[in-house]
Amino acid sequence: MISKTLGKIYIALIMIFLYAPIGVLIVLSFNDSRSRVVWGGFTLDWYTSLLNNSTIMKALGTTFGLALSSALIASVLGVLGAIGIYSMRQKGYKLMLFATNIPMINADIVTGIALLLWFVRFLPLGFTSVLLAHVTFNIPYVILCVLPKLKDMDIYQYEAALDLGAKESYAFIHILLPQILPGVLSGFLMAVTMSMDDFVITYFTKGAGVNTLSTLIYGQIRKGIKPEIYV
């Protein structure tokens, strides 16, 4: 009994550790004083000033646009790639799986620098280069979410549909896709999260003028931060 209570306390402590800083951020976003410590009363001013701050809103737009478009491209390429890998022979299968793992095992900083070195050869750094970079590190998540679903899938249903005269595109949309859809969705969501959370790779591949929320905040830390950001 005692050990159970202790266990609960322990888990509660871990949760406090994980959530206290976030809680502080939320509280501060309503704080009416510029200081980080002093509570100057409840206010929504920062929220209104956020909506009027074009730099932050633009960065926010870039972040979301980047996350959605890179996740979408990664999902399409990833699903096709996963189906292709799935139907490969042993050797190609292993090789491709290894290649898929590279961006995941590799440190962000190395991936970012490698992409930077490559991009400067043919592409002005900017939104496009960041987008390409994000797609690159997002595809593996999609593939690793879709492949297990393909393995569990009942391939005979698909073949039966073909035998019964269904067109390949029809069988693909009505039989294959529904079966792997959960995997595709979770891959897509992972990709969106990863893209929104990324700082290091964006930092290296972005040119001047393009900012996601992460890089904007990082830039502002040095100048001193306004509470708008916490919002």
Add this chain to the structure above:
Amino acid sequence: MNRNRYRLLSIPYVIWVIGFTLIPILFILIRALTDDGGAFTLTNIVAIFSPLHRKALIMSLCLAFISTLICIILAYPVALILRGSRIKKKNIILFILILPMWMNFILRILAMQMLISNNGIINHILELAGLSPMNIINTPRAIVLGMVYDYLPYMLLPVLNSILSIPEDVIEAAKDLGSDKFHVLTRIIIPLSLTGVGSGITMVFVPSMTEFVIANILGGGKIQLLGNIIEQEFTVSMNWNLGSGLSVSLMAFVLITSFIFGRNNESTATGITI
């Protein structure tokens, strides 16, 4: 029969892998192995053993090692406790524990900074309570704290997954055969959870080894990790060859750890999230 045609579907992806994964790595290797003029040299690779860089390397290794260790020590009991409890809400608790991952990582570090900085909230509370303020910002301890805070979910997830998925029958069988609690833990639970711990280690050690943001924000730029040096070579000193050389050396260290702790099995980590 038509398998061949399906393989063609992966062509765009194969092109992508070659274009945006393999070629960039090739580029970084070329940069690392040449000097300004483009002549072959090993100096950039060996540069990691120069006194300044060696210090940063050792610092990075130490901090990453300590952070990983603390993460294991913190995460393992959570998994054991959750396994022992009969609550059905296990999944909800798991979800709550990993939810912070969904929040922007720079913001989380920033929040940490506000908590522990010299005129931050914790010191304010300590002052109100009449205690002497603590001084941990800009020290290695602050960086370790930031890393643990940031990467703990990455350890929790695989460790929890592996421990919660040990079938109850195995443990029952061991108990029937006369094992006590200690034996069950050391002979069954720990060996069976090693894969989870292994992928947790890779997921914590690799990013904390290569970190430069946390060190910049919480270390106040006074503590140089290998990541900071590489970043400066690219953004300030503009010595891209040296930066690449150091990155390649760093990559070697990362690969060595990945090999030691087994293949980075991220599927165990991602499997349960959705």
